[in-house]
Amino acid sequence: MGKGGALSEGVVKKIVLSYTYVAIWIFLSFTVIVYNKYILDRKMYNWPYPISLTMIHMAFCSSLAYLLVRVFKAVDPVTMSWDLYLRSVVPIGLLYSLSLWLSNSAYIYLSVSFIQMLKALMPVAVYSIGVLFKKEAFKSEIMANMVSISIGVAIAAYGEAKFDTWGVALQLGAVAFEATRLVMIQILLNSKGITLNPITSLYYVAPCCLVFLSVPWAFVEFPLLKENSSFRFDYVIFGTNSFCAFALNLAVFLLVGKTSALTMNVAGVVKDWLLIAFSWSVIKDTVTPINLFGYALAFLAVGYYNHSKLQAxxxxxxxxxxxxxxxxxxxxxxxxxxxxxxxxxxxxxxxx
Incomplete structure (x- = not known):
C-alpha cells in the first residue's frame, strides 16, 4: 500500500511538474509575442524599429549568457575551434538574425492572430528545405500532408480582414529563414556531434546576430532614430521586454529537457489558439470565420504530421x-x- 501510494504520488508530482513547465513556456512565449507587438505597433507604443528591438534583445541575451557561462559557470561552454565557429555558427547566426528581423517587422503590418496562422507553415518549410538538402526523404504521403497545411493557411489568408501583402511577405520570409536555420543546425552542428542548449546557443549565436544586424541597422533605422530626437529610451519597457525574451530561451531549455520536444509542439498549438483568442478579445483584431476554418484545417494537418513523426x-x-x-x-x-x-x-x- 505504501509503495503504491508512493508511486502514485511520484506520478502525480511528475504530471504536475510537466504541466508547470508547459504553463511557464506558454506564458513567456505569449508575453514576448504580445509585448513585441505592443512596442512595434504604431497604434500602441509606436516604436516601429524592429532591427533596433532585435539588437537590444541580442545585446541583453549575449551579456546574460556570458555571465552564466563564464562568470557564474552555470553552464559549461562547448569546445569549439574558430574554424568550426566560422563555418558552422556564423551561417546559423546570419539566418537567425534575418529570421528575427523579418518576424519582428511583420508585427507592424499584421495582427497577432494572423501571424500565428502563417507560422503553421513552419513544418512545410522545414520538410521542403530538408528534402532540398537531402536531410529528409521525399514521401508522397508527407508531401500531401504539407499541401493540406498550405491549403489551410491559404484559406486563412483569404479570409484575413486586414491582409497586407508586405507583412505576409515578411512573415513568410521569416518562416523560410527559420526553417533553413533549423536544417542547418542538423547539417553544420548536430552531424558533428555538437548540441547547443538555449544558453550556450545564445552565448555563441547572439553576438554573431548582433554584428549581422548592425549592418542593415546603420543604413535603415539609425538615420530614422537620429531624426526622432524626441524619443527617450525607456529602460523599464525595453529591459523587461529583453528579460522576457531571455527567460523564454530558458523556458525552452526547461520544457524540452524535462519533458520532450513533442510536448513543446503540442503546447505550441495551445499557445497559438490562446493568442488568437487574445488577439480577438483583448487587442480587438478582426478574426473572421474563414480565418478560423482555414487555420483549423492547417491545425489538423499539423497535428497529423506530429502524430506521424511520433509513430515513426x-x-x-x-x-x-x-x-x-x-x-x-x-x-x-x-x-x-x-x-x-x-x-x-x-x-x-x-x-x-
Whole structure:
C-alpha cells in the first residue's frame, strides 16, 4: 500500500511538474509575442524599429549568457575551434538574425492572430528545405500532408480582414529563414556531434546576430532614430521586454529537457489558439470565420504530421532496441560457445 501510494504520488508530482513547465513556456512565449507587438505597433507604443528591438534583445541575451557561462559557470561552454565557429555558427547566426528581423517587422503590418496562422507553415518549410538538402526523404504521403497545411493557411489568408501583402511577405520570409536555420543546425552542428542548449546557443549565436544586424541597422533605422530626437529610451519597457525574451530561451531549455520536444509542439498549438483568442478579445483584431476554418484545417494537418513523426520515432526506437537485443543475444551465444570449447577435453587435445 505504501509503495503504491508512493508511486502514485511520484506520478502525480511528475504530471504536475510537466504541466508547470508547459504553463511557464506558454506564458513567456505569449508575453514576448504580445509585448513585441505592443512596442512595434504604431497604434500602441509606436516604436516601429524592429532591427533596433532585435539588437537590444541580442545585446541583453549575449551579456546574460556570458555571465552564466563564464562568470557564474552555470553552464559549461562547448569546445569549439574558430574554424568550426566560422563555418558552422556564423551561417546559423546570419539566418537567425534575418529570421528575427523579418518576424519582428511583420508585427507592424499584421495582427497577432494572423501571424500565428502563417507560422503553421513552419513544418512545410522545414520538410521542403530538408528534402532540398537531402536531410529528409521525399514521401508522397508527407508531401500531401504539407499541401493540406498550405491549403489551410491559404484559406486563412483569404479570409484575413486586414491582409497586407508586405507583412505576409515578411512573415513568410521569416518562416523560410527559420526553417533553413533549423536544417542547418542538423547539417553544420548536430552531424558533428555538437548540441547547443538555449544558453550556450545564445552565448555563441547572439553576438554573431548582433554584428549581422548592425549592418542593415546603420543604413535603415539609425538615420530614422537620429531624426526622432524626441524619443527617450525607456529602460523599464525595453529591459523587461529583453528579460522576457531571455527567460523564454530558458523556458525552452526547461520544457524540452524535462519533458520532450513533442510536448513543446503540442503546447505550441495551445499557445497559438490562446493568442488568437487574445488577439480577438483583448487587442480587438478582426478574426473572421474563414480565418478560423482555414487555420483549423492547417491545425489538423499539423497535428497529423506530429502524430506521424511520433509513430515513426517509436518504430525507430523499437527497431534499435530489437537490434541491440539481437546483438546482445549473439554476444552471449559467442561467450557460451567459447566457454564450452574451453571446457571440452577433446577439443583441447585437438587444439594441441
Amino acid at each position: 520515432m517509436k518504430a525507430n526506437d523499437a527497431q534499435k532496441k530489437a537490434q541491440q537485443a539481437d546483438e546482445e543475444a549473439g554476444r552471449l551465444l559467442e561467450e557460451k560457445e567459447v566457454e564450452n570449447n574451453d571446457g571440452d577435453p577433446k577439443r583441447k587435445e585437438s587444439h594441441t
